[in-house]
Amino acid sequence: MDLRQLEYFVAVAEERNFTRAAERVHISQSGVSAQIRQLERELGAELFDRSARTTVLTVAGKAALGPARAALAAAGAVGQAVGEVTDLIRGRLTVGMVIGCTLTPLFEALAAFHRTHPGVEISLLEDNSERLAEEVRAGSIELALVGTAAPAPEGLESLTIVSERLVVAVPAGHPLTEPKRITLRDVCAHPIVCMPPGTGLRTVFDRACAAQDLHPVITLQASASDAIAELAARGLGVAVLSESMAARYGDRLGGHIIEDAQAPALLSLVWRDTQTPAVREFVAYARRAFTAPR
Numbered sequence: 001m002d003l004r005q006l007e008y009f010v011a012v013a014e015e016r017n018f019t020r021a022a023e024r025v026h027i028s029q030s031g032v033s034a035q036i037r038q039l040e041r042e043l044g045a046e047l048f049d050r051s052a053r054t055t056v057l058t059v060a061g062k063a064a065l066g067p068a069r070a071a072l073a074a075a076g077a078v079g080q081a082v083g084e085v086t087d088l089i090r091g092r093l094t095v096g097m098v099i100g101c102t103l104t105p106l107f108e109a110l111a112a113f114h115r116t117h118p119g120v121e122i123s124l125l126e127d128n129s130e131r132l133a134e135e136v137r138a139g140s141i142e143l144a145l146v147g148t149a150a151p152a153p154e155g156l157e158s159l160t161i162v163s164e165r166l167v168v169a170v171p172a173g174h175p176l177t178e179p180k181r182i183t184l185r186d187v188c189a190h191p192i193v194c195m196p197p198g199t200g201l202r203t204v205f206d207r208a209c210a211a212q213d214l215h216p217v218i219t220l221q222a223s224a225s226d227a228i229a230e231l232a233a234r235g236l237g238v239a240v241l242s243e244s245m246a247a248r249y250g251d252r253l254g255g256h257i258i259e260d261a262q263a264p265a266l267l268s269l270v271w272r273d274t275q276t277p278a279v280r281e282f283v284a285y286a287r288r289a290f291t292a293p294r
Contacts (some may be wrong), residue, residue, distance in 0.1 A: 093177040096132035096144030100224035108287035128198035147200020162267035164243040170255040191219040193237035208261040
């Protein structure tokens, strides 16, 4: 028997269907069936009961499944160990990215990592910051670029990329263009356009308001800063953004720091650990990309 046969056996056992297993391992159904038959001949026992509507394991098949999985895992560990000492990293790396993110250094880090380690399959997943952080904690994804209210989200390691104050952005002629010092109470006296719950910026804003027992009226929510700015420019509410976000819309909105909202909004790369070589390598590439002079 060989590892390929064990891989096909496990695929059929988990999919409970030869056709789906064949799609999973990227060969024809007849090829999977032939290899399973050969494995059964070598073991001297049938592994599947093929008489039912779905493919089910026989008693012998159930006994073989655990050791087969263990053998495949052991083979993978051998490849990983060799990869670490030969600089050959393989596998899959899923990177989460907060919705609306357009930070060039992240894409540069992904490109540089891919050039050096083409054997790693890279996936990019967009979602809100709260869900992405939970996915990293759960191990569903390896790393994520998220908005946070704390330098190190609970249970995760992090690299702070951006740390900025909250800003209210309003069009010319708005009452908030007149005061020299704008407070949270001033902002909360107007309808607000802001990011939705689950985003780092919104968490910072909500906590700042709660600390002063303020109850802002969030009339409109959008995940992308472009949408927030467009809505505010049309007089549908005052925009709450970070400093760099507000600066991008200086041609149509005036940005003013909210003086008593002291806690910054953070954008951080977060991960659970660096035991996986691919994660460790990507963190190093991200550090270089985000700290390079621009």
